[in-house]
Structure formats: C-alpha cells, structure tokens
Amino acid sequence: MNIFRLLRRRHTAQVAHDRLRILLAHERSRTANTDLVAILRSEVLAAVAKYIPVAIDQVDVNMDRSETLSTLQIDIHIPV
Amino acid sequence: MGQVLVVTSGKGGVGKTTSAAALGAALAESGQNVVIIDFDVGLRNLDLVMGAERRVVFDLINVIQGQAKLPQALIRDKRQERLYLLPASQTRDKDALTERGVARVIDDLRATFDWVICDSPAGIERGAILAMQHADIAAIVTNPEISSVRDSDRIIGLLDAKTEKAKKGQQVVKHLLVARYDESRASSGDMLQIEDIVEILSIPLLGIIPESEQVLRASNLGSPITICNPESAPGRAYFSAAKRLNGEVIPITIPRERNRLFGRLLGGRAA
Numbered sequence: 180m181n182i183f184r185l186l187r188r189r190h191t192a193q194v195a196h197d198r199l200r201i202l203l204a205h206e207r208s209r210t211a212n213t214d215l216v217a218i219l220r221s222e223v224l225a226a227v228a229k230y231i232p233v234a235i236d237q238v239d240v241n242m243d244r245s246e247t248l249s250t251l252q253i254d255i256h257i258p259v
Numbered sequence: 260m261g262q263v264l265v266v267t268s269g270k271g272g273v274g275k276t277t278s279a280a281a282l283g284a285a286l287a288e289s290g291q292n293v294v295i296i297d298f299d300v301g302l303r304n305l306d307l308v309m310g311a312e313r314r315v316v317f318d319l320i321n322v323i324q325g326q327a328k329l330p331q332a333l334i335r336d337k338r339q340e341r342l343y344l345l346p347a348s349q350t351r352d353k354d355a356l357t358e359r360g361v362a363r364v365i366d367d368l369r370a371t372f373d374w375v376i377c378d379s380p381a382g383i384e385r386g387a388i389l390a391m392q393h394a395d396i397a398a399i400v401t402n403p404e405i406s407s408v409r410d411s412d413r414i415i416g417l418l419d420a421k422t423e424k425a426k427k428g429q430q431v432v433k434h435l436l437v438a439r440y441d442e443s444r445a446s447s448g449d450m451l452q453i454e455d456i457v458e459i460l461s462i463p464l465l466g467i468i469p470e471s472e473q474v475l476r477a478s479n480l481g482s483p484i485t486i487c488n489p490e491s492a493p494g495r496a497y498f499s500a501a502k503r504l505n506g507e508v509i510p511i512t513i514p515r516e517r518n519r520l521f522g523r524l525l526g527g528r529a530a
Contacts (some may be wrong), residue, residue: 192448196455203412203459236487 223253231257260315261292261372263365264504265394265431267418269410271381273402274438277474277484279378280308284483285501287342294343296332296364297401298390299380300356303347309336309345310481320348323360329367338486343372353386353396365393388421395424396432396504398465400437403451411435411460416495434465436500441470442513468493468512475520492516 220240227233237256243249265473266279276299283295296319306312311334316326320343322345325528329345336342348355379390391397397418401411418431425431437456444450457464468474473491477484485497492514498507 190448192445192451192455196459199405199408199459202409206409206412207416252267 219251219253223255227255233257261369261375261396263369263375263377264398265377265379265391266398266400266436267376267379267391267414268400268407269383269387269414270382270402273400274468274474275381275400276308276378278311278398278400278438278468279376279428279437280305280483280505280506281485281493282341282501283374283376283495284287284336284342285377285485286504287336288372288485288489288498289501289505290341291505292341292371293374293376294345294372295376295378296345296368296369296390297347297378298356298386299378300347300351300353300386301349303349305344305378306334306346307481308478309344309483311346312481313337315346316344318348319364320351320355322364323357324355329364332486333375336486338482353380353384353389356386356389358389358392359459361389361392370427383417386432387414388417391418391422391431394406394418394431394500396434398434398500398504399460399462400436400438401456401460403437403441403445403453403456405451408451408456408459411432415446415460415462431456433462434503435460435462436465436468438468439470440513442515462469464511466496467511468496468500469513469515471516473516490517 197244220238224233224235224238225239233255239254266275268275279295283293287293295302295305300320306315314334317332319332321327322329322332332345334344334346338343354528363377377394380386399411399414401407415433418433419425422431431506435457437453441450445452453467471491471493473488474484474493477487480487484491484494488494489498495514502509
C-alpha cells in the first residue's frame with residue numbers, strides 16, 4: 180500500500196507538467212488568433228460593404244489550425 | 260536614461276510586491292538609484308512591505324491629477340538612501356490612472372533614476388496593462404504551481420502584444436523569477452521542477468527564490484528581505500537576481516539557509 184502511494188505521489192508534478200503543456204498549446208493558438216480574426220473580420224466586411232449592404236453580425240470568420248493544415252473560413256450572409 | 264522593470268505575474272499572491280521590494284533594495288545596495296512604483300491602485304501594499312505606510316502623504320494618482328509634484332510624492336527609504344517608493348492611492352480606483360499620466364511619470368522618473376520598478380497589480384486588467392506599458396524588462400514572478408504557470412503564460416502574451424515596445428515592433432526582455440520554490444517537494448515529485456517551468460514558459464531564468472519563513476518575517480517588520488536579512492536564502496537569491504538584471508552572468512543556484520548559530524555569530528542582521 181505504501182509503495183503504491185509513493186508511486187502515485189511521484190507522478191503529481193509530471194501530471195501537472197503534462198496538463199499545462201496541452202492547455203497552454205491550446206490557449207496560445209487561440210489568443211494569437213484573436214486579433215487576426217478580428218482584423219480580418221472588419222476588413223472583409225468593409226470590402227464587401229462597399230458593394231453590397233451587409234450587417235456586421237452577418238459575418239462569421241473562423242480560423243482553424245491543425246498540425247498540417249490551417250483553414251480560414253469566412254461566411255457572409257447577404258440579404259436577398 | 261534609467262531602465263523600466265515591471266514585476267508582474269497575472270496571478271495574485273505569488274510574491275510580486277515582495278520581489279519588487281527585494282530587487283529594488285538589492286539594486287540600490289549595488290549603488291544605483293531606484294524607485295519602485297506601486298500600481299495596485301485601491302489595494303496598495305508596497306508601502307506596508309517597505310515599512311513606509313505612515314509616511315505616505317501623496318500618491319501616484321495625486322501626481323497624475325496634478326495635486327502634487329512628483330518629488331513630493333516620492334518616499335525615501337529610511338535604511339537605504341538610494342531607494343524610493345511612489346505609493347499607489349488607497350482610496351481611488353484604477354480608472355484614475357491615465358495612460359498619458361503614467362507615461363509622463365515614468366518619463367520623469369527614468370530621467371533621474373537608474374531603475375524604475377513597476378509593481379504590477381494581479382490580473383490582466385487595466386492596472387496590470389498600465390504597469391507593463393513602458394517596461395524595457397519584465398520579471399515574471401511564478402510559483403511552481405499550475406495556475407501560476409498558466410497565468411504567467413498569459414502575461415507573457417500580453418507583454419508581447421500590449422506594451423509600448425511591442426507596438427514599436429520591439430520586445431520587452433522577459434525573465435522568469437520562480438518564487439516559493441521548495442526543493443525537497445520538487446525532488447519528491449510533488450512540485451513542478453524548475454526545468455519544467457522554464458521549458459513550458461520558454462523564457463530565461465532570473466532567479467529561484469526558495470520558500471522561506473524569512474520572507475514573512477521581513478514583511479512583518481516592513482523591510483525588504485534584502486535589507487532585513489540579506490544573508491538568508493531568499494535574500495541571497497534576490498541579490499543574485501539583481502546582479503543578473505545588471506547584466507552579470509552568474510550561475511543559477513537555489514540558496515539554502517545557512518546554519519543559524521553560525522549566521523548569528525557572523526552578525527547576520529536578522530532583526
């Protein structure tokens with residue numbers, strides 16, 4: 180019993196380390212994108228709005244990053 | 260032209276104020292003129308930690324709003340004549356800090372002091388952003404504990420995005436100051452190790468401050484640990500960190516408490 184407890188205790192710092200690495204990788208990519216997405220959103224909207232009336236809440240900008248592929252998706256809902 | 264150092268962390272209670280006071284006193288001991296600004300408007304504490312709470316007449320907000328001149332608000336340390344404190348206001352809130360006002364105060368202080376140390380409030384709100392705004396160098400105080408490391412990572416992101424340096428396309432020089440480190444708990448596997456924290460945050464180490472009851476004693480007495488007990492383990496750790504801030508290259512060690520009796524015989528200044 181004591182040995183099990185000892186083994187388990189040895190791991191808490193390692194668990195903390197692994198959890199942090201995963202969490203921070205996720206948070207860094209998200210915060211790094213926030214500004215870019217906001218800029219793209221406003222500039223794309225401005226460009227489209229020159230020709231077609233669109234509402235600001237009718238534009239969706241999404242960015243996805245994976246290890247091999249990043250995608251930028253822009254959806255603009257144009258009134259009929 | 261002095262250098263502006265921000266002592267920041269994101270998380271509260273990790274030792275920002277203790278570190279700002281200890282580093283400031285250590286830099287002053289090395290012969291440089293130092294001023295520490297408390298940016299924690301509404302919850303000031305640096306005056307207490309430095310034992311100057313009964314000498315506060317004017318504060319940072321008074322200077323920014325023109326009710327006092329800068330030299331009137333500066334408090335000179337009674338033990339170390341090259342060390343000054345600019346207290347925060349206790350009664351106002353952080354909205355009283357203006358970007359322009361802070362810029363003006365920092366510019367004025369930079370002209371006369373070798374080091375302008377900004378003691379940041381916790382959090383990532385306006386007060387913390389204003390404290391880091393003009394920094395050349397940042398000491399990110401981190402405890403070996405997951406929430407502190409996560410918040411430090413966030414602060415590093417802000418230092419790279421929101422500071423004047425960042426806006427000019429330059430970088431604030433970032434250093435990691437690990438505080439409250441318990442060597443025995445780390446080696447038993449219950450506490451994040453230094454290498455883990457450095458690897459995760461990927462910024463260079465400024466120092467490792469060991470967990471020590473001496474830090475609480477120093478704050479009880481209202482004296483930076485580097486003045487109150489310079490020979491204690493945290494005292495020596497802060498002195499080496501201050502040397503590194505001055506560009507000295509010295510190996511990072513984790514100081515241990517020396518034999519107490521031996522220390523006393525040598526005239527340790529423990530009060």
